[in-house]
Amino acid sequence: MKLLAKYYRIEDAQIDENTIVRDYVNLYGCKIGKDCKIAAYAEIQRGVTIGDRCKIEAFAFIPSGVTVEDEVFIGPHACFTNDKIPKAVGEWEVVPTFVKKGASIGANATIVCGVTIGENALVGAGAVVTKDVPANTIVAGIPAKRIGSRGPGTKKRKSKRGKR
Numbered sequence: 739m740k741l742l743a744k745y746y747r748i749e750d751a752q753i754d755e756n757t758i759v760r761d762y763v764n765l766y767g768c769k770i771g772k773d774c775k776i777a778a779y780a781e782i783q784r785g786v787t788i789g790d791r792c793k794i795e796a797f798a799f800i801p802s803g804v805t806v807e808d809e810v811f812i813g814p815h816a817c818f819t820n821d822k823i824p825k826a827v828g829e830w831e832v833v834p835t836f837v838k839k840g841a842s843i844g845a846n847a848t849i850v851c852g853v854t855i856g857e858n859a860l861v862g863a864g865a866v867v868t869k870d871v872p873a874n875t876i877v878a879g880i881p882a883k884r885i886g887s888r889g890p891g892t893k894k895r896k897s898k899r900g901k902r
Contacts, residue, residue, distance in 0.1 A: 751782075754790070768800075771808065785832075789839070803832040803851060810837050813845040813863065820851045838873065858889045 740758045751765040754772035759765070763776055767784035770776065774788060777796040782788065786800050789808035794800070796814045803820040806812070821830045833851035837843070841855045844863035855861060859871045862878030862885070871877050874889035 750784075760796075777814070795845070804835045804837070806837045807839040807841075807857075809840045811842040812837075813843055813847065815846045816843045816849070817847075818849045818851070822851060841871075860888055 740756065744761055746759065746761060746763045748765045750767045752769045753759065754770065756772050757770055757774040757776065759776045760778040762779045764781040768782045768786040768788065770782070770788040771790035771792065773790055774792045774794070776794045779797045780794050782794070782800045783802045785802045786804050788794070788806045789810065791808055792806060792810045794812045795816070798812045798814065799817045800806070800812070801818055801820040804818050818835055820832050820835070822833055824830065835849060835851050836854040838855060838857040838859070840858040841860070843849065843855070843861045844865065846864045847861045848866045849855070850866065850868045853867055853870050855867065855871045856873035856875065858874050860876045861867055861871065861882060862876065865878050865882040866880045867877065867882045871882070874887050875884055876886040876888055877883060878885050
C-alpha cells in the first residue's frame with residue numbers, strides 16, 4: 739500500500755500491494771485488492787470487497803454488503819445503498835450488491851441495494867440504478883434505463899459533431 743495521505747482513518751482493513759490511498763479516506767474492515775486507487779474522502783465500510791486494479795474516485799460511498807470485482811471504475815460522489823427500508827432505530831437488513839469486472843459507474847450515480855451491475859456495463863452520471871444492469875449495457879437516467887451497448891462486437895456511432 740502507498741499511503742499518500744496525512745489524514746485518514748483505516749481500521750482493520752486489508753489493503754494489497756501497490757494500492758494508493760489518498761487523504762481523508764475512511765476504510766473499515768474492508769478488503770481492497772492490488773493496484774487500486776482510492777481518492778480523497780471515499781468511505782468503504784466493513785465487509786466490502788474491492789478487486790484488483792479498481793479506481794474509486796473522491797467522495798464515493800460504499801457501504802457493507804457491496805462486492806466490487808476487478809478493474810471497476812467508481813466515479814466521484816457515487817453512492818451505494820445497503821438497506822431497502824432504512825430507518826434510524828430498530829432492525830435493518832444488509833442487502834447485497836454486486837459490481838462485476840470492468841464495469842464503470844459515473845459521477846453522482848446512486849446504486850440501490852440488491853442489484854448486480856454486469857461485466858463491462860456502464861452506468862451514466864447521475865443515474866439511479868434500481869434493477870440489474872446486464873453485461874455490456876449502458877444505462878442512464880432516473881430510474882436508469884438501457885440506452886446502448888458497449889464492448890466487443892458493438893458498433894461505434896459516428897459522431898456528427900463538426901460536420902455541416
